[in-house]
Amino acid sequence: xxxxxxxxxxxxxxxxxxxxxxxxxxxxxxxxxxxxxxxxxxxxxxxxxxxxxxxxxxxxxxxxxxxxxxxxxxxxxxxxxxxxxxxxxxxxxxxxxxxxxxxxxxxxxxxxxxxxxxxxxxxxxxxxxxxxxxxxxxxxxxxxxxxxxxxxxxxxxxxxxxxxxxxxxxxxxxxxxxxxxxxxxxxxxxxxxxxxxxxxxxxxxxxxxxxxxxxxx
Amino acid sequence: xxxxxxxxxxxxxxxxxxxxxxxxxxxxxxxxxxxxxxxxxxxxxxxxxxxxxxxxxxxxxxxxxxxxxxxxxxxxxxxxxxxxxxxxxxxxxxxxxxxxxxxxxxxxxxxxxxxxxxxxxxxxxxxxxxxxxxxxxxxxxxxxxxxxxxxxxxxxxxxxxxxxxxxxxxxxxxxxxxxxxxxxxxxxxxxxxxxxxxxxxxxxxxxxxxxxxxxxxxxxxxxxxxxxxxxxxxxxxxxxxxxxxxxxxxxxxxxxxxxxxxxxxxxxxxxxxxxxxxxxxxxxxxxxxxxxxxxxxxxxxxxxxx
Numbered sequence: 001x002x003x004x005x006x007x008x009x010x011x012x013x014x015x016x017x018x019x020x021x022x023x024x025x026x027x028x029x030x031x032x033x034x035x036x037x038x039x040x041x042x043x044x045x046x047x048x049x050x051x052x053x054x055x056x057x058x059x060x061x062x063x064x065x066x067x068x069x070x071x072x073x074x075x076x077x078x079x080x081x082x083x084x085x086x087x088x089x090x091x092x093x094x095x096x097x098x099x100x101x102x103x104x105x106x107x108x109x110x111x112x113x114x115x116x117x118x119x120x121x122x123x124x125x126x127x128x129x130x131x132x133x134x135x136x137x138x139x140x141x142x143x144x145x146x147x148x149x150x151x152x153x154x155x156x157x158x159x160x161x162x163x164x165x166x167x168x169x170x171x172x173x174x175x176x177x178x179x180x181x182x183x184x185x186x187x188x189x190x191x192x193x194x195x196x197x198x199x200x201x202x203x204x205x206x207x208x209x210x211x212x213x214x215x216x217x
Numbered sequence: 218x219x220x221x222x223x224x225x226x227x228x229x230x231x232x233x234x235x236x237x238x239x240x241x242x243x244x245x246x247x248x249x250x251x252x253x254x255x256x257x258x259x260x261x262x263x264x265x266x267x268x269x270x271x272x273x274x275x276x277x278x279x280x281x282x283x284x285x286x287x288x289x290x291x292x293x294x295x296x297x298x299x300x301x302x303x304x305x306x307x308x309x310x311x312x313x314x315x316x317x318x319x320x321x322x323x324x325x326x327x328x329x330x331x332x333x334x335x336x337x338x339x340x341x342x343x344x345x346x347x348x349x350x351x352x353x354x355x356x357x358x359x360x361x362x363x364x365x366x367x368x369x370x371x372x373x374x375x376x377x378x379x380x381x382x383x384x385x386x387x388x389x390x391x392x393x394x395x396x397x398x399x400x401x402x403x404x405x406x407x408x409x410x411x412x413x414x415x416x417x418x419x420x421x422x423x424x425x426x427x428x429x430x431x432x433x434x435x436x437x438x439x440x441x442x443x444x445x446x447x448x449x450x451x452x453x454x455x456x457x458x459x460x461x462x463x464x465x466x467x468x469x470x471x472x473x474x475x476x477x478x479x480x481x482x483x484x485x486x487x488x489x490x491x492x493x494x495x496x497x498x499x500x501x502x503x504x505x506x507x508x509x510x511x512x513x514x515x516x517x518x519x520x521x522x523x
Binding site: 097098099100103118120121122123191192193194195198199202205206209210213214215 | 296299300302303305306307308310338342345346349353356370371372373375376379
């Protein structure tokens with residue numbers, strides 16, 4: 001607009017006109033009124049968004065949907081369910097048992113925040129909440145692993161069950177790490193990718209360790 | 218200030234020390250390395266002095282010292298200020314880790330690897346890895362030690378993670394703070410050749426802890442001798458990195474204070490490793506199986522069992 005700096009309108013020419021907003025031209029990002037729709041529609045829309053992201057995590061392709069429309073509902077649901085499933089472990093005293101609910105919660109959220117800060121400090125271009133969203137959603141395979149582990153432990157807790165659990169947790173750990181790397185690696189500067197991926201690896205390793213060492217009462 | 222330093226060091230033969238004296242002073246870059254005949258040196262000189270002279274050959278150090286003032290210019294409440302502490306590439310971090318694991322005698326870790334670009338990535342993530350490695354290895358080793366016993370039931374011992382985290386992060390951040398404060402105080406009394414910024418000290422401490430990660434994994438082996446040998450080995454390696462870093466900073470001070478400082482550094486380091494070994498890893502064979510006492514004289518065999 002620099003070229004218009006010296007354009008002047010002489011004062012005897014009236015500037016007039018009409019400004020109309022054409023009705024009905026919605027862009028997908030534009031907010032439309034959701035006050036009048038039934039509550040069911042509102043909830044279903046969010047649920048569908050969350051479900052679509054779950055599918056994206058299970059079949060990680062480089063799509064930008066997960067990144068663009070971030071939400072934190074999915075991570076919250078996953079974190080709470082994982083923390084709940086990790087309860088009920090055996091312990092003689094409180095000090096020796098598995099992680100408490102608050103500890104799991106804090107590890108997941110604080111860990112995700114630290115990793116996000118780390119990638120941003122290293123020069124990543126992803127936004128804070130987008131990264132939190134991806135890291136949270138990629139906990140899904142590990143939550144599935146926890147579910148499977150609890151079911152296997154119902155059947156017995158011998159060596160075979162341990163081996164099955166170990167394999168399941170290892171596979172899901174690999175899946176989580178690969179899925180989150182697939183989403184996050186592109187936004188990092190190329191000569192620092194390993195520096196960003198390693199904390200993600202550590203994060204999911206800790207969660208997998210908590211899942212694997214869960215021993216029921 | 219430069220003039221004062223010239224007068225202060227006029228008595229030394231080594232012209233090289235003039236440049237090493239105050240790294241922040243503006244200097245003329247020297248293209249060829251300063252040749253100092255070895256026979257001129259005092260035989261009893263500590264090896265640390267050679268590293269000052271050796272490093273003068275590289276004009277990188279001059280340039281980086283000049284550029285150091287321009288680096289952290291963003292105000293501390295902006296994000297960019299903290300980004301300057303993460304201005305490292307993968308190969309740089311790997312190089313620094315390599316330098317901490319294979320200390321070259323006489324080479325100062327800070328001057329050689331950090332070179333006025335201290336980073337917080339290494340110290341933070343090495344400490345995080347060490348915390349979880351110690352907790353996991355301790356848990357695994359206890360599991361294997363107590364495996365055969367009938368009364369043993371596996372517990373994850375998750376509380377130890379928070380204890381490990383507190384200990385290691387406190388060590389890696391509070392000890393450098395104390396050491397930096399101490400060095401600043403001594404610097405005001407005695408003009409030292411070498412002085413470090415707080416972040417450089419944090420960097421050295423952080424990277425020197427790296428050797429404990431494989432050590433902690435190997436501590437799973439339930440043999441007392443093996444564990445102590447490993448501990449001595451890693452203590453020597455990381456201790457030598459620390460000693461070679463801090464000796465040049467205190468050697469011009471009062472002899473006793475210099476030795477006390479370096480001694481304290483090594484002692485705290487040793488305390489950390491001994492403490493971790495004692496607390497997180499149960500001693501192997503702590504419960505002796507009931508000893509088999511052959512009944513020689515027919516009296517009732519007394520078996521000792523715990």
